[in-house]
Amino acid sequence: MFTSITAQPDSVKAKMTDTDAQRQWHCLPAKEAANRLDSGEEGLSVEEANHRLAAYGPNTLPQPRLPGFLHLFLRQFVSPLIYVLLAAMVVSLIAGKFADATFIGLILLLNALIGALQEYHAHRSAQALRKLMVSRARVIRGGEILEIDAESLVPGDLLLLASGDRVPADLRLLESVGLEVDESVLTGESLPVSKNSDLLCDADTPVAERINQCFAGSLVTSGRARGLVTATGLHTEMGKLSLTLESAETVQPPLFQRIERFSKKLTIALLTTVAILAAIELARDTPPLVIFMTAVALAVSAIPEGLPMALTVVLSIATRRMVKRNVIVRKLVAVESLGSCTVIAADKTGTLTENRLTASEVAFCDGEGFTVDGGILPSHPQSSPVDHAIMARVARAAALCNEAELHPLENGQWHSSGDAVDQALLVMAHKTGFSRAQLLQTYPLKGQIHYEPALGFAATSHANPQGQGGRQLVCVKGALEKLLPMCSRMATADGDVPLDSASITEQMHRLAERGARVLALAEGELGESETLSQEKLQNLCLLGLAAMFDPLRPEAAAAVEECKQAGIHLCMLTGDHPHTALSIARELKLAEQGDKAVTGTDLAQAEARGEAAVDALTADTRVYARVSPEQKLTIVQSLQRQGEFVAVTGDGVNDAPALNSAHVGVAMGEQGTEVAKESADLLLADDNFASVVAGVEEGRIAYRNIRKVIFFLISTGAAEVVLFILTTAFGLPLPLTAVQLLWLNLVTNSVQSIGLALEPGEGDEMQRPPRSPQESLFDPLMLRRVITAGLVMGGLAFGCFYWLLEQGWEVDAARNSVLLLMVLFENVQVFNSRSEYRSIFRQPLFSNSILLLGTLAGQGIHILSLYSPLMQDLLGVSPVSAREWVTLLTVALLQLLAMELLLSITRWRKRKTADSLKTYIT
Secondary structure (H helix, E strand, O other): OOOOOOOOHHHHHHHHHHHHHHOOHHHOOHHHHHHHOOOOOOOEOHHHHHHHHHHHOOOOOOOOOOOOHHHHHHHOOOOHHHHHHHHHHHHHHHOOOHHHHHHHHHHHHHHHHHHHHHHHHHHHHHHHHHOOOOOEEEEEEOOEEEEEEHHHOOOOOEEEEEOOOEOOOEEEEEEEEEEEEEOHHHHOOOOOEEOOOOOOOOOOOOHHHOOOEEOOOOEEEEEEEEEEEEEOHHHOHHHHOHHHHHOOOOOOOHHHHHHHHHHHHHHHHHHHHHHHHHHHHHHOOOOHHHHHHHHHHHHHHHOOOOHHHHHHHHHHHHHHHHHHOOEEEOOOOHHHHHHOOOEEEEEHHHHHEOOOOEEEEEEEOOOOEEEEOOOEEEOOOOOOHHHHHHHHHHHHHHHHOOOOEEEEOOOOOEEEEOOHHHHHHHHHHHHHOOOHHHHHHHOOEEEEEOOOOOOOEEEEEEOOOOOHHHOEEEEEEEOHHHHHHHEEEEEEOOEEEEOOHHHHHHHHHHHHHOOOEEEEEEEEEEOOOOOOOHHHOOOEEEEEEEEEEOOEOOOHHHHHHHHHHOOOEEEEEOOOOHHHHHHHHHHOOOOOOOOOOEEHHHHHHHHHHOHHHHHHHHOOOOEEEOOOHHHHHHHHHHHHHOOOOEEEEEOOHHHHHHHHHOOEEEEEOOOOOHHHHHHOOEEEOOOOHHHHHHHHHHHHHHHHHHHHHHHHHHHHHHHHHHHHHHHHHOOOOOOOOHHHHHHHHHHHHHHHHHHHHOOOOOOOHHHOOOOOOOOOOOOHHHHHHHHHHHHHHHHHHHHHHHHHHHOOOOHHHHHHHHHHHHHHHHHHHHHHOOOOOOOHHHOOOOOOHHHHHHHHHHHHHHHHHHHOHHHHHHHOOOOOOHHHHHHHHHHHHHHHHHHHHHHHHHHHHHHHHHHHHHHHHO
């Protein structure tokens, strides 16, 4: 027995400090380690745990220090394009053009300020999201098993571990059964390490070889354990590495890398164009300073240097929107990736269903049984005392072979914890009149085989006061196909008779066809000195079948239908019986009458024939049943070979390989194991499949907004390049000065582009098929729109400039009008960018108030500059008459008509293609 807790927080802290400094937990026997931490067999009391939490602080590592605003501000100047602008400012100062130098300096400051604010907000948003991802831990406090936040763990806590758990603190193991732990995050060892609580290690044993300890950050891959918390927070081995982990560089996600590659190629092309234009102007004896300043401004304006930042803003906004819809984003790029998925492989339990199992029926081996509602009712009114005796044996086995906890609360309700199946069985036993705690007093636990997915069953052995010769009582629960080989007898009204496998299997099928999850229960005996093992599970007596029903989530059917409309192929993966899986699938309208489920056996046979056979099997399958963790991975890889973009949902350790291998892994945030959460890109705060579909919609909206921002930035830049190419070709003066170009692109353009990042959905995101995984961001549709917009805006601006000069206007006056026209073009183009498929006249004007305000602000800032003496000197601008403004607005609206015409042609070609295809099929 462990000692009771007597120390106060200060004395405990002093003892812990002494222990940490002079003792090594791996050298101490388990009992002595517990004594040194003043921990008892029943764990710490709640009061003592609170005292220690106040003394030691929360069990957390320091969050990475967020960069300060000044640091972010200065970092905005680390860019090749900024270096070019700084050089231009220096040259302007040397040349005595103080107004130009001042303006460039103001532009640089404004650009850095906007960029720093955006990054500062993104960092704070990411930090807020971390608080939503809370790890849970099961501890023994005051003799009860409680589930608490891992942050609340303190030295001396008794912690329970099971497959799929992430170890939340450093532990000295007290008990372990088949425990294997992945410590790669700490030691770099890729294979799981077997642990043994009974062995002692030498004082100089390295961390990687301390087999009687577990360390924070590692993952339990199999087995069970009870451990004593020896260190939390910074005192853990992981805490010692926290500074190293904090300084590790992050890798940019693929989407950002593609954008950067695209930007570099565009930069090279534009710089080449600018160099050619500069050479031509130099040959025309244009002053070198003017050429240099204009070349710099044109290059900066044409290259979308703000694109990566705009992408971050789009994805950050989508992330916040997803949180409101119960999807927590662990990796920013996964926002867009989820919207690209073509297949969703969904785990059934807890995602499509409520994971609220109720053992509502018990079927005996002879066809009789009981229903379980508010109480236990026989299925036949003439039930005999023998039937009640069999029910009592079923309930006893269900309660003893169980790892859940059920406790009454003061308000008359009940608190349960543990596996959902165990909880359902425990409630059933309670309704029968059995208390697990009381049963364990009569039948003390002697041995246990914990449930593992690969094993398919669980077993316990107990001292049996009623057994002859001191023989032990053995209780077993699991899948019927796992228990049948262990059984030779079955319980009936006529007593225990030889097993009739066919009849009991037929009963199981009948229950499964009604959508029940069926669990078999059996009992047997062991000799007094025998140790429980899988080999000893023979000649058992099959007691009956417990039918558990897990109701569908109310939103699941509608979410499945939405997936169909969105062109997403949905398939269901489960370890349940094929009949159960098909029943649920039909209820969801995921499968039709007559459809068959692909089983793990079918997959195994296909794998034996090669990848082609597997691909043929998975091409159109919607329901997979009795599949192993390895086979879930096989399904995902097969779909990927077929060119699908696969999203996988799951909650268990057995889902981790598939989650990790999928393009997008989605784990359950409430009931999911830590292994599943660590393997996933996204977490569902409510474990609801409808939230996955909501995430797909938000991902598609984010992708569209990325395209909108790209189109707006590149098309306006292309228009300026076209304008300069035409004026150079016709031998005209430069249509805009360097500072005017900088003003146009880094002030008025930036203000409006932010509004596009906030665009709401167009409403048809889930009615369109998913985009091809091979589709380029800059696809033919984008190219046609950019070329059309660039030619129309650049051509009209050139025509305006040419006509004004022909009318005898001064160059500066003509530039003043062209600059205003380009700002108006931006105002129109930002609305043209709101949709690639819908007319601007069919879009609600006030659905994006930020975009509307940004457009008005862009125009308003420019109009104010026309009347500001300072800006008049800096930009070389002057006020325009209302008539001139209306005339230029009319010209700018021609761009709107051009894009509407292109949109009509695109829709006409699409309809023509569809009609041709329909005619061909007919």
